[in-house]
Amino acid sequence: MSTNVVQTICPFCGVGCGMYLVIDHGRIAGAEGWPEHPVNRGMLCPKGRFSYALVNRPDRLKYPMRRDGDTWKQISWDDALGMMREHLGPLRERDPDSIYVFASARCTNEESYLAQKFARVVIGTNNVDNCTRMCHAPSGYALTRVFGGGASTNSMDDLEEAGCVLVWGYNPFETHPMLFQHVIAARKAGAKLIVVDPRITQTAKVANLHLQPIPGTDIALLAGMINYVIQTGLLDRKFIERRTEGFEELAKSVELYTLELTSSLTGVPAALIREAALAYGTSPASSILFGMGLTQHVGSTATIAALCQLAVVTGNIGRPGTGVNPARGQNNVQGTVDMGAVPDGLPGGSMSDTSVRTIVEQEWHAPLPQRPGLFATQVWEAAQAGTVKAAYIIGENPVLSEADGAAVVRGLEAMDFVVVQDIFMTETARYADLVLPASLWAEKDGTFTNTERRVQRVRKVVESPEAANRDWRILIDIADALGADWYYRKPEDIFEEIRRVVPAYAGITYPLLNTPGFGLQWPVGEGGDETEILYAERFATPSGKARLSALETVDLTSRLTAEFPFTLITGRLMAQYNTGTMSRRIDQLNRIAPAGYVELNRDDASQIGAVSGDVVRVTSRQGTLIAPARIGTGVPRGFVFIPNHYEDTALNVLVPNDTDPVAHTPAYKGVPVRIEKEEQL
Ligand code: SF4
Numbered sequence: 001m002s003t004n005v006v007q008t009i010c011p012f013c014g015v016g017c018g019m020y021l022v023i024d025h026g027r028i029a030g031a032e033g034w035p036e037h038p039v040n041r042g043m044l045c046p047k048g049r050f051s052y053a054l055v056n057r058p059d060r061l062k063y064p065m066r067r068d069g070d071t072w073k074q075i076s077w078d079d080a081l082g083m084m085r086e087h088l089g090p091l092r093e094r095d096p097d098s099i100y101v102f103a104s105a106r107c108t109n110e111e112s113y114l115a116q117k118f119a120r121v122v123i124g125t126n127n128v129d130n131c132t133r134m135c136h137a138p139s140g141y142a143l144t145r146v147f148g149g150g151a152s153t154n155s156m157d158d159l160e161e162a163g164c165v166l167v168w169g170y171n172p173f174e175t176h177p178m179l180f181q182h183v184i185a186a187r188k189a190g191a192k193l194i195v196v197d198p199r200i201t202q203t204a205k206v207a208n209l210h211l212q213p214i215p216g217t218d219i220a221l222l223a224g225m226i227n228y229v230i231q232t233g234l235l236d237r238k239f240i241e242r243r244t245e246g247f248e249e250l251a252k253s254v255e256l257y258t259l260e261l262t263s264s265l266t267g268v269p270a271a272l273i274r275e276a277a278l279a280y281g282t283s284p285a286s287s288i289l290f291g292m293g294l295t296q297h298v299g300s301t302a303t304i305a306a307l308c309q310l311a312v313v314t315g316n317i318g319r320p321g322t323g324v325n326p327a328r329g330q331n332n333v334q335g336t337v338d339m340g341a342v343p344d345g346l347p348g349g350s351m352s353d354t355s356v357r358t359i360v361e362q363e364w365h366a367p368l369p370q371r372p373g374l375f376a377t378q379v380w381e382a383a384q385a386g387t388v389k390a391a392y393i394i395g396e397n398p399v400l401s402e403a404d405g406a407a408v409v410r411g412l413e414a415m416d417f418v419v420v421q422d423i424f425m426t427e428t429a430r431y432a433d434l435v436l437p438a439s440l441w442a443e444k445d446g447t448f449t450n451t452e453r454r455v456q457r458v459r460k461v462v463e464s465p466e467a468a469n470r471d472w473r474i475l476i477d478i479a480d481a482l483g484a485d486w487y488y489r490k491p492e493d494i495f496e497e498i499r500r501v502v503p504a505y506a507g508i509t510y511p512l513l514n515t516p517g518f519g520l521q522w523p524v525g526e527g528g529d530e531t532e533i534l535y536a537e538r539f540a541t542p543s544g545k546a547r548l549s550a551l552e553t554v555d556l557t558s559r560l561t562a563e564f565p566f567t568l569i570t571g572r573l574m575a576q577y578n579t580g581t582m583s584r585r586i587d588q589l590n591r592i593a594p595a596g597y598v599e600l601n602r603d604d605a606s607q608i609g610a611v612s613g614d615v616v617r618v619t620s621r622q623g624t625l626i627a628p629a630r631i632g633t634g635v636p637r638g639f640v641f642i643p644n645h646y647e648d649t650a651l652n653v654l655v656p657n658d659t660d661p662v663a664h665t666p667a668y669k670g671v672p673v674r675i676e677k678e679e680q681l
Contacts, residue, residue, distance in 0.1 A: 017044055047576075108458060125371075167197075175574075229310070253551045506526065507525045567673075599635050
């Protein structure tokens with residue numbers, strides 16, 4: 001056998017870089033950037049570059065295993081399916097809503113589609129959700145509120161058409177390095193770069209303007225910017241007249257937000273607010289990118305809706321170089337939401353949309369469950385209350401990823417039956433009754449949808465180890481064990497059904513995705529016409545107009561107290577990924593980012609008598625974490641930063657399950673904490 005390469009997509013983040021996997025004598029020996037791919041143009045960040053190392057890991061889950069006291073017993077797939085039938089069957093008969101399904105944004109579209117169909121048709125519950133609940137759910141609700149649709153409006157390539165790029169609550173240098181290349185290209189071509197972030201990030205360091213609002217005051221900053229735009233006539237009046245409704249309501253709600261008041265509320269100098277509003281409002285085309293610095297607050301949906309309205313009143317939407325673009329975290333979080341793996345959505349749209357319900361019911365020949373499902377952030381309390389008794393967790397690690405980690409553990413322990421389907425023995429799998437061995441991206445066919453709505457093929461390159469199986473196949477086997485008779489023989493069969501129920505995917509086919517090219521950006525019409533820029537002619541609202549409305553002001557700064565005087569900011573590192581299930585198993589990445597830490601401002605550190613390397617205790621009203629201190633200039637006084645990838649510095653123990661009232665996403669950013677130096681023994 002010789003060396004050859006297979007085109008596929010990086011399995012890590014939502015940027016969705018094209019890559020070649022290098023196959024040498026039947027084994028994956030390397031990963032290289034796909035030179036012509038418009039997203040990454042031949043480059044890969046460290047995660048993509050070393051992703052191949054995951055495939056041959058000796059600690060992969062290889063067989064189904066059931067708990068046997070404190071140990072695990074290897075069992076056959078027949079026995080595993082028997083356990084699923086034996087435990088889920090009676091619960092389903094008594095109360096389908098006593099079962100919860102966690103779908104995974106790491107799985108393919110085909111698998112996410114089956115996961116939510118399994119919950120709704122086989123179990124009979126809307127209790128299904130995915131990790132979007134922890135990150136970008138507010139983006140979906142906010143963009144839908146204003147534009148009628150919940151996805152990025154423009155492409156990454158298109159950023160380079162912008163004269164001004166506004167990056168809000170987002171550090172693409174670390175989190176999405178290949179997307180950052182487009183920001184840098186825009187900057188080099190003359191675009192003004194504005195960064196809004198309390199931290200002095202690497203992205204902020206290359207900005208023309210850096211605004212550092214007090215966490216939780218973003219909406220006040222937006223109110224001030226919108227008011228300035230209105231008062232100084234930087235509006236696109238024609239656009240407002242032709243393509244929006246509700247402008248008067250919006251204008252009235254922000255009229256008190258003078259630069260001075262906004263400055264006093266946000267801590268950002270008035271001159272800087274003015275300069276940012278001018279740069280954004282006067283550029284012929286201004287683009288917005290935002291991340292979890294904006295989505296992980298109580299009040300995030302309202303804030304992101306305000307950001308969308310800034311774009312609308314200045315006419316920065318529906319054209320090249322404009323738009324509002326949430327930068328999604330997981331490789332397939334956009335696709336998993338498109339597939340309806342959320343409690344209040346369906347494939348193709350909202351659960352409350354009768355026409356969407358009708359299409360899905362006709363396709364499935366089954367009525368949809370009537371009762372609304374729980375959001376992922378509501379499950380653990382329900383488990384402790386005894387209403388949710390079983391969980392089927394696919395490729396997620398809530399013990400480390402969800403707010404109030406201790407409550408997650410209590411919830412898992414309270415359940416009668418927990419099944420975890422994953423590629424490694426995760427922190428969550430340790431609480432399972434049954435563990436099912438799944439497949440990596442390189443071991444299965446399917447599609448991922450990246451943050452710019454680009455649907456791309458991932459390809460099976462090697463076989464899964466031992467008895468590990470592809471998630472779509474496992475889902476079919478479990479469904480059939482519980483009495484379904486699913487006919488899908490390959491991922492393409494599932495995709496054909498997706499095309500019939502998700503209008504945006506109607507024109508996408510495997511043959512089209514297999515022809516040379518770089519996937520297709522939805523919505524795709526018959527014949528394969530993709531859409532790089534949304535809302536060029538009309539918005540996806542019933543009237544076709546953007547919905548402007550009064551801003552809801554949310555001020556969370558009062559939560560700081562004398563007992564908890566610091567503000568915790570959480571975030572990612574370039575060489576690690578989410579809870580580290582995958583990235584912490586790659587030696588090359590661990591060499592770059594080996595361990596967790598607490599980053600403190602130099603003055604704050606000296607006040608508590610700590611230097612870099614000292615151990616500090618971080619305490620919130622929720623819990624305590626102990627970690628080495630790192631003293632730096634990246635965080636302003638009064639703030640601490642902790643990366644969110646490491647088990648021994650699992651910061652979710654500090655984060656209370658306080659959630660956005662619309663999206664039910666926890667406020668991981670802005671948690672009040674206190675810092676103390678630990679006495680060394
Ligand atoms: S930017 Fe994201 S998709 Fe691209 S190589 Fe890095 S982790 Fe993979």
